[in-house]
Amino acid sequence: MGLMRFFRKKSPWLLHFSAGGCNNCDIELVAALTPRFDVERFGILLRNTPRHADILVVTGPVSRQCRERLLRIYEQMPEPKLVVGVGACTMSNGVYDGCYSVDGPLDKHMPVDVYVPGCPPKPEAIIDGVIKALARL
Amino acid sequence: MTEALSFLLAYLIFPGLLFTGAVSLLFVGIDRKIAAHMQNRIGPPIWQEFFDVGKLLGKEDITPTSAQSTVFTLAPLLAFGAIVAVMLLLPVNSAQPALVLVADLIVIIYLLNIPAICVMLGGYSSACPFGASGASRYVVQLFGYELAFIIAALAVAVKVDSLSLSDFVSYQAQNGWLVLDWRLLPALIASLIAIQGKLLRVPFDIPEAEVEIVHGPLTEYSGPKLALMRIAYDIEILAVAGFITALFLGGPTPFNIGGVQIPGVVSFLIKCLAIVLFTTTLRCIAARLRIDQAVRFFWTFAVILAVISLLLVI
């Protein structure tokens, strides 16, 4: 089992889902892939289908229209899976608190392993959040 | 009895499962590292592919309820089995492959297509529109690159006047590498283009174009099945590179460094790596074509080059 944990820590594949935020966390997440930050150093890859993913990275408050899709994607992911909430919105709805079409925060809908605070968090912070999530495997 | 045992040994250890598996995963790791450097990044460690496959083997295995589960499950196994068998037919250590057949060139060309067909079957059986769409693109692409690939191989076969890879290797040991023969140069270019399509690399990664159809046929695969598909793909890279090596680069050639006899497998691997890195470079400097553009490119440019070679050597 120790070997498997080692492999999992060395190869976390992310699935990114934007659940109704303002896009900025998404941009910063993508920026983390690019030469200055380059998360592939840690074996982190951004995958596009929930079937391949280990970590679900959610940004934004959960909008009502997104809620169902978010849950379905979470269910489609194979075990073991982790959830990382990026940005202040996932923690508390952030600046959108009180808007009628927002149905957050994220932990109302699914267990969250790590929150990355910030509006938006810098790419370094997102990488740190993912690494911290791996410690929970 | 000993024959069966030696076959088993060849299949499981050298040059079969263990050897090819380890080498091809390492090759893909090197490929990813080099690609990252070309993109101005540091990139993953070169053994990253081992981590990825190891992790996938330990993940939950999901078969979608609407998928045809038999085909869905069998496809990766079949792909995996077939591609390892190719390695047995390739001259890896010496001119003599582990498994000697009469016309192994044709068998290899057939077997090299089985992973592709399995991926298609997997895509169709997954009952996912992306899978089906990716599979149909794969079929179209297969008909594109395969013709150029076969004609190029045929040109070499005509030149050597044999259908056996071991004859190719021994011919080249006597008469020099075929890549140095100017009449076969167009065939070499054609086959390099064709393997770029065969290995689904940019600009021909159309069946797996992630922004268009997610991961194409592999969209619904997860866990161990995905791992098998991935290993099969990685070995395919090595097998195709080994095939080109045997065709044009003289196959495994033992050599001496300071009196120490280096076995042929080392030169084989170096040549394979050179071919893999060539495809890596190509995939870093191009954009993905559309399927119609790709097929047109294969059928005009690549096929014409291969035919020119064939006509020259006849």
Add this chain to the structure above:
Amino acid sequence: MTFVVPVGPQHPALLEPEHFRFEVRGEEIIDVKIRLGYMHRGIERGLMDRTYHQGLYLAERICGICSHAHNLCFSQTVERLAGIEIPDRARYIRTIVAELERIHSHLLWAGVAAHEIGFITLFMLFWRDREHVQDLLEMISGNRCYYSMCAIGGTRRDMRPEHLPKIDRGLKVLEKATKHYVSVATSDRTILARCENIGVLTKQDARNFCAVGPHARASGVDVDMRRDDPYAAYAEIPFGVVTQSEGDVFARVVVRLREVLEAIGIIRHALNKMPTGPIRTRVRAKIPPNEATSRVEAPRGELLHFGISNGTEKPERWRVRPPTYANIPSLVPMFVGGTIAEIPIVLASIDPCMCCTDRVTIVDVTTGKSRILTMEELRRMAR
């Protein structure tokens, strides 16, 4: 055989969730149905429930990429409502940040577009050079993404003299890089093969469907709010409006890259001419009844804020019309008749910003046939 390819809500071509259903025959698209609203948060109502000063931050968070445009447009509208003039230096600082944001947005877009056509190396290089703009913005405003530079009545932070040489250096790097990219993009054969004559929007269609911004300019519609309805310091700065007549994806690439070069020129000019003085005037929290409209040329096109005040510290009604919203109707003629492989690049070529568009609304465009999509159907497709 026709089958339906769903794109979204979670799809690699889209940074943001939205849902497109493409009905295809083989590879050819015969019908497209767009369902947006996944990013719908109800911001217009939210702005009406907040004071102007709180609203400034909510307006900024309508969209992460063009945050300064929203921030600027909101404060301009409030300033018009209150009938105040802002200091000259503030106008110049706003202009500089707006143009830096345009560079950042266009380079980001160019990277995404390169990714859509499978050119990963180019994507990486665009984003590498985009980091230079991010550095400049972080230096000026203290943040990589939400600059919060505008305050109602001026700007929040001043530019310090030591910033100037750094900006100058950064612009030089960017100018060199962008010129290189223009030559790469106009000569690489695989890029040309994927972009030329793809997703063509005629000038006629662009005008009829009210397209805005670089998207319209690439179709030969000569419209630019910076020139047509000057704000901030644009009236005092000479610059060219870039247009192309072809209307295909390639024209949009060229327009955006050349706009980056224009933006660099604007920033240089603004830095040279920047007046000294205060950066902010005081505005009372309560604003007398009035109504005002303000328009800004955001990186994606014309952005419109319309506000009605009622004498309290909260607006009576606030209306936001972001540029992508105006560009959505023109997507349909661009898609139909194309192939699946063209979907991502054509969609990306309008530089869609769904969080802007969805601030209050869901859009659904149908061509001819319309079909109601049930939840069950979606589930079955996704499983």
Add this chain to the structure above:
Amino acid sequence: MKASEALEAIENYVVESKILDERRAIAVTDLARYRGALFALRKNKDVRHVSTISGVDVGEDIAVIYHLHCGGSLLNLKVMVPKKDPRLRTVTDIFPGAALYEREVMEMLGVTFEGHPDPSRIFLPDDWKEGHPLRKEWKR
């Protein structure tokens, strides 16, 4: 085009009008003549671009405001629709690009645009049943 020129083109169709500055004008028209005003702008001044359509709840009425991009200036053309019977003719035959804006007003404020090519329910989350969120009486 200056704001005054845009107003000249529609002077027969408006109840009252005001020029705010060189590039901004406001005009109020009525239910009978607003289509005439829009058509005159399209025909005489080649105005093709509707920047947006806003709906504002002003108590008894709902004000539907057409923000028209006339050259360099912006004309806000206002029509009052009674809240008891909120109905208007569509303008998509004059400005095809207005289709989405009309649907937005339809959903957010409950104004019906008659003759709209696709007046189907388009707004808000799929499970939304709580009415028109931008009306004054709407409460969360």
